[in-house]
Amino acid sequence: MKELILVIVGAALVNNIILSQFQGLCPFLGVSKKTDTAAGMGAAVIFVITLASFVTSIIYKLVLVPLDITYLQTIAFILVIAALVQFVEMFLKKSMPSLYQALGVFLPLITTNCAVLGAALTNVQKEYNILFSVFNGLGTAIGFTLAIVLLASIRESIEDNDIPVNFKGSPIVLITSGLMAIAFMGFAGLI
Amino acid sequence: MNKCMERLYNGIIKENPTFVLMLGMCPTLATTTTAVNGMGMGLTTTAVLVFSNLIISCLRKIIPDRVRIPAYIVIVASLVTIVQLLLQAFIPSLNESLGIFIPLIVVNCIILGRAETYAAKNGPVESAFDGIGMGLGFTLGLTCIAVFRELLGAGTVFGVTVIPEAYKITIFGLAPGAFFVLAGLTALQNKFKMPSATNGAGGESVLACGGNCSRCSGSACMANHATLETRRLQAEEDALAAKKAAVAQKQAELSAKLDKKD
Numbered sequence: 001m002k003e004l005i006l007v008i009v010g011a012a013l014v015n016n017i018i019l020s021q022f023q024g025l026c027p028f029l030g031v032s033k034k035t036d037t038a039a040g041m042g043a044a045v046i047f048v049i050t051l052a053s054f055v056t057s058i059i060y061k062l063v064l065v066p067l068d069i070t071y072l073q074t075i076a077f078i079l080v081i082a083a084l085v086q087f088v089e090m091f092l093k094k095s096m097p098s099l100y101q102a103l104g105v106f107l108p109l110i111t112t113n114c115a116v117l118g119a120a121l122t123n124v125q126k127e128y129n130i131l132f133s134v135f136n137g138l139g140t141a142i143g144f145t146l147a148i149v150l151l152a153s154i155r156e157s158i159e160d161n162d163i164p165v166n167f168k169g170s171p172i173v174l175i176t177s178g179l180m181a182i183a184f185m186g187f188a189g190l191i
Numbered sequence: 192m193n194k195c196m197e198r199l200y201n202g203i204i205k206e207n208p209t210f211v212l213m214l215g216m217c218p219t220l221a222t223t224t225t226a227v228n229g230m231g232m233g234l235t236t237t238a239v240l241v242f243s244n245l246i247i248s249c250l251r252k253i254i255p256d257r258v259r260i261p262a263y264i265v266i267v268a269s270l271v272t273i274v275q276l277l278l279q280a281f282i283p284s285l286n287e288s289l290g291i292f293i294p295l296i297v298v299n300c301i302i303l304g305r306a307e308t309y310a311a312k313n314g315p316v317e318s319a320f321d322g323i324g325m326g327l328g329f330t331l332g333l334t335c336i337a338v339f340r341e342l343l344g345a346g347t348v349f350g351v352t353v354i355p356e357a358y359k360i361t362i363f364g365l366a367p368g369a370f371f372v373l374a375g376l377t378a379l380q381n382k383f384k385m386p387s388a389t390n391g392a393g394g395e396s397v398l399a400c401g402g403n404c405s406r407c408s409g410s411a412c413m414a415n416h417a418t419l420e421t422r423r424l425q426a427e428e429d430a431l432a433a434k435k436a437a438v439a440q441k442q443a444e445l446s447a448k449l450d451k452k453d
Binding site for chain 1: 217221275300371373375
């Protein structure tokens with residue numbers, strides 16, 4: 001139990017997927033204008049990464065390893081993730097329209113998000129079993145949500161500030177992310 | 192031949208993926224810790240890009256339109272696997288330092304972007320040159336950023352010491368430095384009004400998702416969803432109207448028949 005908590009904390013804070021691993025930057029910079037959209041994106045990412053970690057880990061352990069074709073992991077994972085996202089979208093649309101309303105628009109964006117494939121590959125790299133993979137995926141996604149919601153709230157509150165004209169737009173967002181990355185470096189000694 | 196040269200110029204200068212289009216931000220920030228890493232990442236991506244453009248262009252008439260994206264992903268993922276195995280065998284040090292970012296080339300927007308916008312519409316030779324141009328442009332962008340970061344962060348360029356130990360600023364070699372360098376770069380581009388995706392002067396992308404990672408807010412995606420939804424509703428309405436018309440016609444025929452009988 002203690003190890004599972006350590007995996008979550010490690011993935012969410014110490015090795016934050018955005019601020020120290022640089023995966024999933026596109027939605028981080030793009031979908032962080034408003035806090036509620038950022039939270040929606042975060043929720044969709046938590047949902048998809050946790051599910052994808054589970055499914056890819058099962059496929060790795062039960063198909064790729066027994067057949068000794070682990071070198072096909074990249075191809076297998078990206079196809080599984082793409083199919084999974086499509087399936088989740090269709091499933092949500094039919095059975096949970098209210099959740100689809102909230103998360104639906106973000107789902108197609110997530111397919112080619114490197115955070116999802118990155119989490120699946122990290123699970124393999126660190127030789128996690130299925131349970132640890134799911135928790136590592138969950139922690140990764142929580143880290144993503146934490147970072148994107150924090151950035152969105154900072155962006156909302158600096159919106160009316162007097163920023164030098166050349167730094168308006170993406171430069172100030174990048175500097176904010178840099179400062180956040182410095183803050184997250186403080187978690188390095190946590191585990 | 193002229194067209195091939197034009198493709199090279201387009202990729203390296205006019206539509207440079209790093210400086211002008213701002214595509215593929217994740218490897219741009221993550222692998223530019225040292226000049227060697229940045230250049231290695233750029234060249235690896237170039238190799239994948241050239242062959243993916245070539246193969247997709249050769250297969251462009253065979254791949255059905257509806258399944259083209261999964262087909263492209265399979266082609267790119269196979270090439271990435273080949274490149275990864277080659278790196279493991281011949282340049283293990285580079286493979287070690289780039290780590291997870293080699294398999295992540297699969298989801299690099301530059302590769303799918305070029306496949307969709309260029310290779311799917313043009314011949315194999317032009318597409319291969321487009322891949323070389325775009326790849327070299329990406330390599331150039333990454334190497335420039337990486338040289339700058341290595342110089343400030345470690346005081347070296349390609350491993351050669353330039354700035355003495357006491358004057359280096361370690362933070363530029365770490366994660367936050369990547370954000371700061373890119374922020375400075377885009378601010379300079381804004382200042383000199385250079386064409387770039389950040390000040391809206393960059394080339395307009397024809398990708399369905401909008402194709403501009405740094406300004407993406409999912410709005411293009413939402414717009415696409417809305418368009419699809421209205422199209423679906425329209426189709427449903429049309430079908431309903433057609434059905435109604437058919438029923439009305441049948442009824443009219445029936446009543447006409449009844450009138451005749453009477």
